[in-house]
Amino acid sequence: MAVETPTAATEAPRRGPRGPLRRPRLRRHGSETVAAWLFLLPSLVGFLVFTAGPVVAAGVISLLDWNLFSPPHFIGLDNFARLGPDTTFWSALGNTAYFTFVSVPLTLLVSLGLAVLLNQGLRRMAVFRSLLLLPYATITVAVAFVWVWLYIPHDGLINAVLGAFGIDGPAWLISDDWAMPALILMSVWKSFGFGMVIFLAGLQAIPQQLYEAARVDGASPWRTFRAVTLPLLSPSVFFTVITSIIGSFQVFDQALVMTDGGPGTSTTTLVMYIYRTGFQNYEQGYAAAQSMVLFAFIVVITAAQFLLQRRLVHYDL
Amino acid sequence: MSSSFSRRALLKGAALGGLATTGALSGCASGPPPGTATWSMWSSSPEENRVWADFGRYVERRMHIRSASTLTPSDSYPTKLDLQLVSGTAGMVTALNGWLIPTYASRGAHRPLDDLIAADPDFDLDDFYPAIRSISSFAGHTYAIGFDVAPTVLYYNRTLLERNGVDPPSPTEPMSWDTFRDLAVELSEPKDQYGFTCAPSIDDLVSWIYCAGGDVVDGDRGTSPLDAPEALEAIHYVVDLFVKDRATPPIDNLAQSASGAALANFLQGNVAFMQNGPWQVLNVREAPFTWDVVPFPAGPAGSTPRVSGSSFAIPSGVRGDDLELAWRLLKTLTSTGALDIYARAGRNNPARLSAASAFEPPPANLGIVQRILKGEVAGGHPFNVTTNWNRVRLLLGQDLPRAFLGQVSVRDAIDGVMPRLNALMRQHRDAVRQAA
Numbered sequence: 001m002a003v004e005t006p007t008a009a010t011e012a013p014r015r016g017p018r019g020p021l022r023r024p025r026l027r028r029h030g031s032e033t034v035a036a037w038l039f040l041l042p043s044l045v046g047f048l049v050f051t052a053g054p055v056v057a058a059g060v061i062s063l064l065d066w067n068l069f070s071p072p073h074f075i076g077l078d079n080f081a082r083l084g085p086d087t088t089f090w091s092a093l094g095n096t097a098y099f100t101f102v103s104v105p106l107t108l109l110v111s112l113g114l115a116v117l118l119n120q121g122l123r124r125m126a127v128f129r130s131l132l133l134l135p136y137a138t139i140t141v142a143v144a145f146v147w148v149w150l151y152i153p154h155d156g157l158i159n160a161v162l163g164a165f166g167i168d169g170p171a172w173l174i175s176d177d178w179a180m181p182a183l184i185l186m187s188v189w190k191s192f193g194f195g196m197v198i199f200l201a202g203l204q205a206i207p208q209q210l211y212e213a214a215r216v217d218g219a220s221p222w223r224t225f226r227a228v229t230l231p232l233l234s235p236s237v238f239f240t241v242i243t244s245i246i247g248s249f250q251v252f253d254q255a256l257v258m259t260d261g262g263p264g265t266s267t268t269t270l271v272m273y274i275y276r277t278g279f280q281n282y283e284q285g286y287a288a289a290q291s292m293v294l295f296a297f298i299v300v301i302t303a304a305q306f307l308l309q310r311r312l313v314h315y316d317l
Numbered sequence: 318m319s320s321s322f323s324r325r326a327l328l329k330g331a332a333l334g335g336l337a338t339t340g341a342l343s344g345c346a347s348g349p350p351p352g353t354a355t356w357s358m359w360s361s362s363p364e365e366n367r368v369w370a371d372f373g374r375y376v377e378r379r380m381h382i383r384s385a386s387t388l389t390p391s392d393s394y395p396t397k398l399d400l401q402l403v404s405g406t407a408g409m410v411t412a413l414n415g416w417l418i419p420t421y422a423s424r425g426a427h428r429p430l431d432d433l434i435a436a437d438p439d440f441d442l443d444d445f446y447p448a449i450r451s452i453s454s455f456a457g458h459t460y461a462i463g464f465d466v467a468p469t470v471l472y473y474n475r476t477l478l479e480r481n482g483v484d485p486p487s488p489t490e491p492m493s494w495d496t497f498r499d500l501a502v503e504l505s506e507p508k509d510q511y512g513f514t515c516a517p518s519i520d521d522l523v524s525w526i527y528c529a530g531g532d533v534v535d536g537d538r539g540t541s542p543l544d545a546p547e548a549l550e551a552i553h554y555v556v557d558l559f560v561k562d563r564a565t566p567p568i569d570n571l572a573q574s575a576s577g578a579a580l581a582n583f584l585q586g587n588v589a590f591m592q593n594g595p596w597q598v599l600n601v602r603e604a605p606f607t608w609d610v611v612p613f614p615a616g617p618a619g620s621t622p623r624v625s626g627s628s629f630a631i632p633s634g635v636r637g638d639d640l641e642l643a644w645r646l647l648k649t650l651t652s653t654g655a656l657d658i659y660a661r662a663g664r665n666n667p668a669r670l671s672a673a674s675a676f677e678p679p680p681a682n683l684g685i686v687q688r689i690l691k692g693e694v695a696g697g698h699p700f701n702v703t704t705n706w707n708r709v710r711l712l713l714g715q716d717l718p719r720a721f722l723g724q725v726s727v728r729d730a731i732d733g734v735m736p737r738l739n740a741l742m743r744q745h746r747d748a749v750r751q752a753a
Contacts, residue, residue: 069403148569
């Protein structure tokens with residue numbers, strides 16, 4: 001140390017990284033930071049104005065009695081208290097949960113199955129991949145109209161096919177029991193392409209040596225899938241589950257076009273009920289309270305998944 | 318180094334340029350210049366767009382100012398109008414479907430026009446059919462001026478009737494319900510041919526209820542007479558046509574627009590009768606068969622189906638010089654000249670008596686529409702709605718179709734909705750009292 005001190009004073013400019021080079025690097029970091037913020041700014045402004053802002057605004061509106069046209073009145077938590085006895089709200093929440101917890105696992109299974117199939121080195125895989133991605137790339141409303149035709153009870157294509165096998169098809173969209181499964185089936189068909197592409201990318205990132213090692217160890221295909229594929233695919237699965245659940249809780253278009261929430265309220269989803277409360281019943285405060293509850297549900301479920309991912313998701317080989 | 322610097326500079330420049338463009342574009346979105354005649358209307362097809370473009374040109378010609386219309390598809394029009402009214406970006410004149418006038422009037426979204434009418438000796442309110450004046454009023458005040466009005470009529474497929482050896486119905490005398498039912502059942506043979514089509518919704522059902530002497534709304538008493546014997550008789554009659562007689566095409570789904578599904582069925586050519594308004598005449602002209610219209614079947618209270626109409630109104634936020642301009646614009650949009658354009662295009666029967674001659678055949682018996690409105694033939698019942706009709710419609714739209722599907726009895730369906738319907742009627746009563 002005694003030797004170093006005078007040397008440090010005199011030779012500081014030549015000491016390399018800790019000396020004179022630090023300032024240019026800081027300058028460079030500074031300018032990169034500015035550039036990064038500039039690039040982030042449009043997205044950040046968009047997020048603040050169109051996402052965070054409305055969430056805060058909805059929180060404030062949920063405390064008001066406001067019919068859009070008359071001046072709003074502060075009513076505290078009254079709108080939240082109304083939720084308790086509102087059977088339609090709970091029915092809509094139940095329908096949404098039913099839709100989510102059936103459609104998301106089904107979509108994941110179909111996506112994963114197809115991704116595994118496509119990962120077998122099939123010829124013309126790009127063609128298959130594009131074809132299978134097509135439903136996801138189409139507009140939900142347009143697809144929903146096509147499915148309305150498919151589901152026509154007396155001469156729709158689905159019941160015609162079932163009839164060819166001697167099966168008397170259900171009344172689908174006009175049946176209390178079958179309307180929601182019909183929506184789920186359509187949604188699975190519409191959405192599996194997204195998960196499939198994510199899973200396919202995840203599968204192609206798994207090193208082949210691991211499969212070779214499993215083969216050398218005599219592991220069966222199922223054992224290999226469980227011990228190698230699934231753990232290494234878990235980040236993709238986690239991402240797909242999170243985005244699918246959030247999307248499913250917000251289901252609206254297909255229910256509006258295909259059933260208008262009926263028969264009765266059997267396919268009325270929460271977002272549909274929020275829309276109707278706010279823009280058909282003119283109860284903006286109550287609609288905002290419902291949307292805050294939906295927001296809380298999504299936050300809780302997403303937080304729970306993030307907690308679970310520490311045990312179930314493997315980011316390292 | 319210099320290439321790295323220029324790349325970074327380029328990227329920074331691109332980012333700054335993007336921000337500047339965004340700012341410039343947002344600055345441009347400031348709406349039409351002051352003094353422009355702005356108005357809102359629904360429009361769902363190129364043909365409708367053309368009619369409203371003609372309206373715009375007519376306004377510019379007559380008022381010597383620029384006309385700027387905001388056209389929105391009819392399904393999303395009310396929501397867009399709500400947001401425009403709240404944000405102060407609505408036109409100075411807005412079109413309103415008649416059944417929404419009490420909703421907007423009771424919430425103070427539009428202003429009464431009585432003072433403007435009283436101060437304008439040139440404006441002749443008597444030139445408008447009484448039905449549209451009633452539809453455009455709320456709590457004793459005129460809130461809008463009509464541009465169309467028409468009773469529900471019965472369309473029939475003349476080709477199908479002739480093929481089945483059935484004489485066309487009288488062009489002026491309404492059929493009785495019994496006669497109509499017998500015909501509908503008779504014409505529901507062979508397979509895939511149907512006697513009648515209408516929407517399984519309150520919008521169509523209400524015509525039968527009026528003809529039976531019933532109603533959905535009973536003034537501001539706070540209860541609905543939907544469970545009264547008259548209304549129940551009407552609902553049973555129509556539901557039986559669907560469920561017992563199987564005289565209607567099967568219901569495929571519950572989400573299609575009310576009159577749209579009935580129209581699609583009728584245009585297939587295998588349905589004898591369709592309940593609908595003359596606003597569908599333009600679409601039915603495309604049909605590959607001969608057809609015409611006759612008065613609605615007469616029930617115990619006669620032939621008094623729903624009479625509907627649409628109007629133009631002025632939002633409450635329009636004041637000062639804009640109000641004077643808005644009133645001139647509203648008068649121009651509902652003038653005989655403008656309604657001539659509307660009627661000549663076949664859109665619907667014009668709301669003014671002086672424009673009536675412009676709504677011309679085909680079909681041959683189209684003149685029945687104006688004769689019904691004048692009380693010369695059959696009759697009509699102005700669509701009687703509440704200040705929360707959206708909610709009433711939604712409630713009945715959820716629960717009544719089960720009866721049309723045969724899933725529940727009419728009695729059970731009505732009993733199921735009555736408590737919630739009466740709650741909405743009480744809410745309506747309170748809104749009317751508050752407005753008064």
